[in-house]
Amino acid sequence: MRVIILGATSAIAEATARLYAKEGADLLLVARREDRLLAIRDDLLIRGAAKAEVAVRDLADPHGIEADFARFVAQIGGVDHIILAYGILGDQGPAERDPAQAEEILRINFNSAAAWTLAAAGALEKLGRGSLVVIGSVAGDRGRRANFIYGAAKAGLATLVEGLAHRFAGQGPRVVVVKPGPTITPMTESFNRKGALWATPEQVAAVVRRAADRGGPVLYAPWHWRFIMLIIRHLPTFIFNRMNI
Amino acid sequence: MTRFAPTEGVLSWGRVIRETQDVARPLWREDLPGLLREDTAAGRSCLAIGARRSYGDSGLNGGQTVIDMTGLDRGIAFDPARRTMRAEAGMTFDALLPILLRSGHFLPVTPGTRFVTLGGAVANDVHGKNHHGAGTFGCWVRRLGLLRSDGVEWELTPDDPTGLFAATVGGLGLTGIITWVEFEVIPAGSALMDTETVPFDDLDGFFAIAAESEAGFDYTVAWVDCLATGASLGRGIFSRGRHAPTGTRLLADKTGPAVPFEFPELALNGLSVRAFNTLYNWRSRMKAGKAVVPALSFFYPLDALRHWNRIYGRRGMYQYQSVVPPSAAREATRAMLQTIAAAGQGSFLAVLKTFGDRVSPGLLSFPREGTTLALDFPNRGSDTLSLLDRLDAIVREAGGRLYPAKDGRLPPDLFRSGYPALGAFEHHVDPQFSSRFWRRMQAAA
Numbered sequence: 001m002r003v004i005i006l007g008a009t010s011a012i013a014e015a016t017a018r019l020y021a022k023e024g025a026d027l028l029l030v031a032r033r034e035d036r037l038l039a040i041r042d043d044l045l046i047r048g049a050a051k052a053e054v055a056v057r058d059l060a061d062p063h064g065i066e067a068d069f070a071r072f073v074a075q076i077g078g079v080d081h082i083i084l085a086y087g088i089l090g091d092q093g094p095a096e097r098d099p100a101q102a103e104e105i106l107r108i109n110f111n112s113a114a115a116w117t118l119a120a121a122g123a124l125e126k127l128g129r130g131s132l133v134v135i136g137s138v139a140g141d142r143g144r145r146a147n148f149i150y151g152a153a154k155a156g157l158a159t160l161v162e163g164l165a166h167r168f169a170g171q172g173p174r175v176v177v178v179k180p181g182p183t184i185t186p187m188t189e190s191f192n193r194k195g196a197l198w199a200t201p202e203q204v205a206a207v208v209r210r211a212a213d214r215g216g217p218v219l220y221a222p223w224h225w226r227f228i229m230l231i232i233r234h235l236p237t238f239i240f241n242r243m244n245i
Numbered sequence: 246m247t248r249f250a251p252t253e254g255v256l257s258w259g260r261v262i263r264e265t266q267d268v269a270r271p272l273w274r275e276d277l278p279g280l281l282r283e284d285t286a287a288g289r290s291c292l293a294i295g296a297r298r299s300y301g302d303s304g305l306n307g308g309q310t311v312i313d314m315t316g317l318d319r320g321i322a323f324d325p326a327r328r329t330m331r332a333e334a335g336m337t338f339d340a341l342l343p344i345l346l347r348s349g350h351f352l353p354v355t356p357g358t359r360f361v362t363l364g365g366a367v368a369n370d371v372h373g374k375n376h377h378g379a380g381t382f383g384c385w386v387r388r389l390g391l392l393r394s395d396g397v398e399w400e401l402t403p404d405d406p407t408g409l410f411a412a413t414v415g416g417l418g419l420t421g422i423i424t425w426v427e428f429e430v431i432p433a434g435s436a437l438m439d440t441e442t443v444p445f446d447d448l449d450g451f452f453a454i455a456a457e458s459e460a461g462f463d464y465t466v467a468w469v470d471c472l473a474t475g476a477s478l479g480r481g482i483f484s485r486g487r488h489a490p491t492g493t494r495l496l497a498d499k500t501g502p503a504v505p506f507e508f509p510e511l512a513l514n515g516l517s518v519r520a521f522n523t524l525y526n527w528r529s530r531m532k533a534g535k536a537v538v539p540a541l542s543f544f545y546p547l548d549a550l551r552h553w554n555r556i557y558g559r560r561g562m563y564q565y566q567s568v569v570p571p572s573a574a575r576e577a578t579r580a581m582l583q584t585i586a587a588a589g590q591g592s593f594l595a596v597l598k599t600f601g602d603r604v605s606p607g608l609l610s611f612p613r614e615g616t617t618l619a620l621d622f623p624n625r626g627s628d629t630l631s632l633l634d635r636l637d638a639i640v641r642e643a644g645g646r647l648y649p650a651k652d653g654r655l656p657p658d659l660f661r662s663g664y665p666a667l668g669a670f671e672h673h674v675d676p677q678f679s680s681r682f683w684r685r686m687q688a689a690a
Contacts, residue, residue, distance in 0.1 A: 011272065022343075036273065039319055046320030046332075046344055186272060189248060 001025040002076050006059055006116055007086025009036040011185035012135060015205035016083055021049035028076045030055045031086070051076065059086050060108045062115055069119040081212045082120045082132045084113060087154075089187045095149050102149050109153035114160050117175075121164050124173035131212040134161050136177040138220065141229045144245055154179075158218065165217030176216035180204045181225040197228075247271040247280060249310050258554050259300035259653055260561030261624050262681065264307030272316040274333065274424055281394045281422075281677065284310055290679035291394070293422040295362030296337060299369065300564040301653025302681040303417045309679065312422065314364055321425060325350065329387060331427035334364030342540075346494045351433035351540075353385035357596075359545050364423040369650045370415030370610040372600070374464035374486075374544070380603030381612050382428070383414035390424035394677030398424065403606060412673035415607025417649060419683055421675045435492035438464075438543040441485050442533045448479030448579055455599045458485045464543075469595040471620070474586045478579065481597065482533075486543055497539055503551035557623045565633055565652045566611075566619040568600060569645035574616035577643035581618060581636055588632045595620050608666040608673075611648040619651070630654065649682060657689035 008029035021044040037054040044052045090105035124130040140154030161177040207221035220226040249267035292306040317335040325348045338359040356371040370383040401410040462485035469481035569577040596619040646663025
């Protein structure tokens, strides 16, 4: 099993990588920070990974994505699963007033992620097999005042993945978007995390790992978000507008 | 970026003390100096905490700040040939076990729960069923990282001339943040244990079996029926074992049921304790003899029931663990069991074990040669506290000591008399570090 993880230093990605390490997989970890990549690599090797390599790359940089993805595949001698797990939350309030900030949220979470998703899907199509799991968000299911710029990017990404899944229907490659609910990661540190609906990165990672094998094209993590978002999506506007969510 | 946030519900395992603390949970070691600087600037004290399996107040810092180290849980280097493992302080024994077993190794020392962190194991210098041969976990630590509030990160070894290593092992987190630990692992051919269960009829029976077992068995422990009186006083079950040389190296990969919420008080009255003790006694007697059992159930029977501490209800529980020197062991243990039986507050679990003469490396390490008794009591307020006071008197008289990680009400005078190296320890306490336990001890000084 050869696995490429884009955004490998995120909490959800690291928890997912540990599941693969336990299975004795070969892993390629891609992110910006070399020191963090090396710390994670050492840990994964101790936890049982047969191979763990790193590639330092600013994934938000749109130049040479296809060539770099081919280089990643060559670096671990092929690929079976690809996990795309990077993103930024941004700051909704200032981003509504500052187009540059809004553009950055969209560029990282949608434009760059879409480009990597297309590059990865292209590689899987050539192979005729393999899985791509993209981390989306429940924020993409219905625009809410708290985070609709981030949500718009994740909605776009989910639509892209759904379209790819449609294109690959009945063929070898699989493409899945996993939409976590609120998760206890550095990204959500400024949130008040009271309430029972917060998930751990490990809970989300279990869904991501399973998604690479079966199910989709849209999965929620944990699963109960599927039903929560079903309700939220179908709330009439006059009720939705009175809710502070 | 990692920050402190006011957090309720960060409890120790005993669940008696409930105070709000500012908690930060960093995921990278590079975040630690910034958190310490923030505390220094704000004039608040800090305490690094692990998996919160200490029962009392040594892992709490109410009204101040704590750094939850469980996010710093990466392995750093494992060298099976040299038999050394180095990992970040937040890595748990639960995570280490499958890694070690895969290459035919095991933890050198493990407490009765595998859900402890490495940093916590060092800060409390934990012991296990193999103390009579292996000593404490600290005996196996080869090197550790310690970050002090002045921003200096020390790399300490057992031969450290400054004394900071000896202060940090068993030092209850008061000397700084233990950032990583390198320790020696032991060979183990399988994830199975060859065990023997032997019932004994009274306290003399315990001491006889303990003496007879220690040469041939790496692991020994006994369970005592706290409600037995008269000629049966101290009756119980002796369990002894060693690693099975061959067999599966895989741990059963499943977690048991969890106690979903705090039980109402009446769930654990004297009657149900009596029923439990009788059942446990009977069940073990039925299974007396030799058996090959999975290592997880031999070492961690209570881990099978997650959140078992919730059965003690909203008011929580006290665990009380003492050690008394060999010369006083029989008399003091007998007196404690008589006191408990007379009080009718039957302990749910009473664990009895003899500690060997291997010297603990820490200035404040709890284990010393002698006999240790560990008891659980539901918190019934003043009744429970006065029973513990009576037990204190016996321990004091016997020249024994209590385990700070356990009861959360350890009297300062008994702490001082039990730990003669306390004066030497105090020089090494980081000025920015404190805990609820430490303030309680200092207030009385």
